[in-house]
Amino acid sequence: MNNRYSRQELFSPIGKGGQERIFNKHVLIIGAGALGSGCAEALVRAGIGKLTIVDRDYVEWSNLQRQQLYSEEDAKNRLPKVIAAKNRLLAINSSVAIEAIIADASVLELEDWAKKVNLMIDATDNFETRMILNDVSQKVGIPWIYGACVGSYGISYTIIPEKTPCLSCLVETVPLGGLTCDTAGIISPAVNMVVSYQMSEALKILVGDLDSLRNKLVSFDLWKNQYSAIQVDKLKKVDCPSCGKERSYPFLSFENQTKTAVLCGRDSVQIRPSSQTVRDLEALEQLLAKQGGTVQRNPYLLSYSAPPHRLVVFKDGRVLVHGTKDISEAKAVYHRYLG
Numbered sequence: 001m002n003n004r005y006s007r008q009e010l011f012s013p014i015g016k017g018g019q020e021r022i023f024n025k026h027v028l029i030i031g032a033g034a035l036g037s038g039c040a041e042a043l044v045r046a047g048i049g050k051l052t053i054v055d056r057d058y059v060e061w062s063n064l065q066r067q068q069l070y071s072e073e074d075a076k077n078r079l080p081k082v083i084a085a086k087n088r089l090l091a092i093n094s095s096v097a098i099e100a101i102i103a104d105a106s107v108l109e110l111e112d113w114a115k116k117v118n119l120m121i122d123a124t125d126n127f128e129t130r131m132i133l134n135d136v137s138q139k140v141g142i143p144w145i146y147g148a149c150v151g152s153y154g155i156s157y158t159i160i161p162e163k164t165p166c167l168s169c170l171v172e173t174v175p176l177g178g179l180t181c182d183t184a185g186i187i188s189p190a191v192n193m194v195v196s197y198q199m200s201e202a203l204k205i206l207v208g209d210l211d212s213l214r215n216k217l218v219s220f221d222l223w224k225n226q227y228s229a230i231q232v233d234k235l236k237k238v239d240c241p242s243c244g245k246e247r248s249y250p251f252l253s254f255e256n257q258t259k260t261a262v263l264c265g266r267d268s269v270q271i272r273p274s275s276q277t278v279r280d281l282e283a284l285e286q287l288l289a290k291q292g293g294t295v296q297r298n299p300y301l302l303s304y305s306a307p308p309h310r311l312v313v314f315k316d317g318r319v320l321v322h323g324t325k326d327i328s329e330a331k332a333v334y335h336r337y338l339g
């Protein structure tokens with residue numbers, strides 16, 4: 001037990017002092033997919049004190065190719081990703097306090113969570129959540145590390161409030177596009193590369209060595225053998241709505257919140273109820289069973305198969321409609337079975 005972190009302490013930029021600082025930190029990871037599982041495992045092995053992981057989804061077979069924390073058993077049981085992740089992470093390092101939250105990272109909650117942590121890691125799969133994360137980071141004043149990958153391509157950048165340009169500053173000038181996963185698929189080395197970039201920056205922040213941060217937006221394509229690092233210091237905008245002098249935090253306003261979202265590469269639509277609810281899954285199971293079709297339930301979610309669609313209902317009221325990318329079709333299915 002005593003020499004658990006000896007190799008990391010021997011690494012002089014960390015040392016025993018840095019190791020202690022890592023232990024006193026709390027990190028929030030948004031997303032428990034490929035990047036989220038990689039980052040969570042790295043932080044837990046490195047001896048982080050507390051980790052909060054948020055994800056809205058459950059484990060599926062198509063995740064196993066690259067989402068390193070999950071097993072076939074998790075996919076069979078349709079375990080929520082954060083629950084499966086927590087189980088695995090505690091088996092790796094039982095001394096870390098791990099908080100698993102099954103939820104959509106929406107504005108209100110994100111602000112609350114952000115106030116309690118020292119650093120946020122972006123492991124989401126969509127642009128909207130990243131922009132919310134960006135605004136929250138500026139408002140609360142804590143750093144976040146952007147990361148994304150698709151195909152054999154990956155990109156990462158570290159945002160320190162009051163110091164670096166924010167993601168909003170870069171959106172118009174730097175190519176961040178092409179990141180829709182339903183068109184290109186993904187290979188795991190691209191994931192691991194982004195995780196490495198994010199986690200080395202995270203360690204620097206956690207031990208307080210900000211001078212060693214990269215200060216560049218880095219991107220690569222492992223299949224095409226391309227690499228680029230863009231110096232972005234000069235791109236900080238005085239009139240940026242997120243980090244400039246007069247801020248409006250546009251992505252934190254209610255109007256910019258979508259109630260429905262087409263999920264990345266999933267042929268699925270998520271519908272979020274307009275007010276916060278708690279679903280009684282047991283009662284719903286009985287109700288749906290009367291309508292025919294197959295109902296399955298675990299403590300966290302209920303799955304109802306009504307071909308060609310399948311509905312997955314979470315306790316917090318969110319519903320995933322599988323089998324369509326069409327929002328109005330998904331809404332029709334939602335109302336037919338769930339009122």
Ligand SMILES: [Zn+2]
Pocket residue numbers: 165166167168169170236237240241242243244
């Ligand atoms: Zn900005």
